[in-house]
Structure formats: C-alpha cells, structure tokens
Amino acid sequence: MATNRETVDLVDGDVVRQFARAAVLAALVGASIFVTIPYPFSPAPITLQVLFVFLAGLVLGPVWGAVSMLLYLTAGAAGLPVFSGMEAGFGPLVGNTAGYLWSYPLAAALIGAVVHRGTDLRNPADVPLPIVVAALVAATILIYAMGTAYAAWLQALEPWEAIAGYALPFVPAELVKMIAAIAIVESGRLEPVGS
C-alpha cells in the first residue's frame, strides 16, 4: 500500500465540528425513513425525512446544510438503504423520485441562505418568524416543483398528472412537518456551532 510521506494537513477545528454534524445529520435523514406517520391518502409511507432536510438548512446553514444532504445522497448511491422505502443504489438518483432527492441539497441551501443571510450562522430563534416561515414555504415549493417536474419528464406525464400522482397526496403531511419545524425553531433549542 502506498504511504503518503508529506506532512499531515490537519483539518481546522471549526470545519471538523461542522463536518461531523453534517455527516451525523445525513445519517439522521437516512434513519428517519424508519419512523413513519400513519397517513391514509398516500400509497407510500409518510416519513419525517423532509423535517430533517428543513432542520439541516436551519441549523447547519447554507453551506454545511447542503453538504449534509449531498452526503446523504452519496451514501445512498454507495449502497446504504437510506432512500424512502429502504431503497439503495444509484438508481433512485435518476429514478422517478430523483427530482425530490436532488432538491434536498438545494432546499437546505435555500433555507440556510434565507434564515442566516450568509455563511455566518445565527440562532434561528432570533430570526423573525415570517422570514423562517417564508424560507420553509419556499423550500417546500422547490422540493415539490423539482420532484414533480422531473417525474413528469421521466415518465411522459402531463403536468397535472404528475401533480396528482406525486404532489397532492403529500401536501397535508408536508404542512405537519412545516409546523413541526417552526415549533422546533421557536423552542430556541437549536444552537448552531460557534453561537
């Protein structure tokens, strides 16, 4: 085995802490597919996954939140059963729900950018509530727009057909997750690194 002989290039302490949180949150998004909410209108199980995508943007900010979600996608592609329905592999990343999966890093980055207004993280509880709500609503719209648009293109569906199959059944559950995310922010117990 080849050995590196150059000096060790240590990772900065701040980066290590953010990276560790991003990796653990990616694992948490994967673990959350096992916690399902009973919900009558959906053919697939409703999980808390999107709640943790929201939290990634809220606590880790635009950069590390997006990194965390990319780690989640990469881990799934590498064969960990972290995608909805315990699916794994590269297939789901181009399959019918790929639009949803690829929207997670963008949604986390969007929430982080709106709530933290840059890469300096602040406590989300100090941010005015309307801004947090606007960020969550925008992120949800982004997730559903990407999810349904990709499915419509991939499976040769009309826009309203894709919306009926891939978005409408899930909207009520999404509202639950959004309100839960706001309740968590308002509890003031989310503390970003360095605050």
Next chain:
Amino acid sequence: MLTYDPDDTLAHRLDPRSKLAVQFGFAATALAHTSPRALVALTAVAATILLSARVPLLETLSAYRFALLFLSLAPVLAALTFGSPWLDLADGLASARASYRVLLVLLVSAAYVRSTTVRDSRAAIQRTIPGKPGQLLGIGVALVFRFLPVLQADLRTISDAMAARLGDQRSAVDRASTLGLLGLSRAFDRADRLALAMQARCFAWNPTLPALSLSRLDYPALAAAVVLALSALL
C-alpha cells in the same frame, strides 16, 4: 432490503470504479431512449448485468416495491383523460415505456449494491473525486454507514419512550416536533463527541487512501461503459 451480499461473481471481482462507470453509462442511455427497439436492447444489457452479479430478481423487485407502485401508477394517470373517450391508450403506452426504462435502471443499480461493499464505494469516491470535496464525501459516507444503525436505535428509543407516556395519542405536529428535536439534539451530541475524537486522531486532508486496483477484467467493463454512454447520443 438491498444490501451487499458476499459472493464470487464476475461483478464482485470488478473494481468499483468500472462498475460505477457501467451504471452511469446505462442510466445515460436509458434516459435518452424510449423506443420499443431500444427497450429490447436495454433489457438485454440489464439482464446480462443482473446475471453477472447473480441478482435475485423477485427479492430485488420486492425491495423496490414502492418505486414499482409509482412506476405502475404513472401509465394509468397518463391514460386517464377528462371527457370522452376517458382512456387515451397511446398516452398510457408512452408513459408505460418511459416507466419501464426506469425499472431497468433501478435493477442495474441493484446489481451494483449487491456486488460492492460500502468500503469499496468509499475508496472509489475518494480516489475519483479530486481534492477536499472527494475526501469529505468519502469519509462522510463511511461516517453515515457507521452512524445509521446508532441513530435508528436513537429514534426508536425516543418513539418507544413517547409511546410509554401516551405520547402516541398526541397530535401529529406534537409528535413530529418532539421526535425531530430530541432526535436532532441526540445526534448533535454524538457529532460533537465524534468531532473531538476525530481531532484527537489527527483528522487530515491527506490520509492514506484504501487500496484499489484495476484488473484485466475491468478494461472490457470500462469499454462497455463508454459504449453505453455514447449510445445515449444515437
């Protein structure tokens, strides 16, 4: 559930990088074609790949059951029309063909998952993606692999504790926010201890990478990957 399965098939002996290349090539060409002739050819290629990894077909299909549900729902949605004649079969068939190729892509990726350890995938990521992003992604995948069962157990403990206190009779919002907050704070406690432990062990941008080497078998596989990727342009 789809996972790595130790075996000695052709696919198991290939380097993870050539298997990834084949997957990318197959996905590229499958996303570019929906004609019946192309689907027959894609089916033949997918069958060869599945045989080379000895993928159990029924088990794999049941692992993808939720995806299958949506894949079979789409043609029905496409065929239904408001007003006479209510059913548009041509639309339904176009959507069925488009959905079928997605199933093939999923099956081909199942062959990768069955024949590749997460450790090998991680090595492939760290060796292929240059610089710091490659290092972070590779180590991140290893950490997700390590923490997934731990955090699953955490979430189960929290929801059991909630159920024991009649928490399962509270509203959905209440349950979701309790589970989210407790799950996150437990996970971040673990992350902070992990960060300290990684720093204590000299977590660096230039670690010694896990060994990987291309063998003679890999060159035909890489060539096939290139052919598949180019056929997307046909």
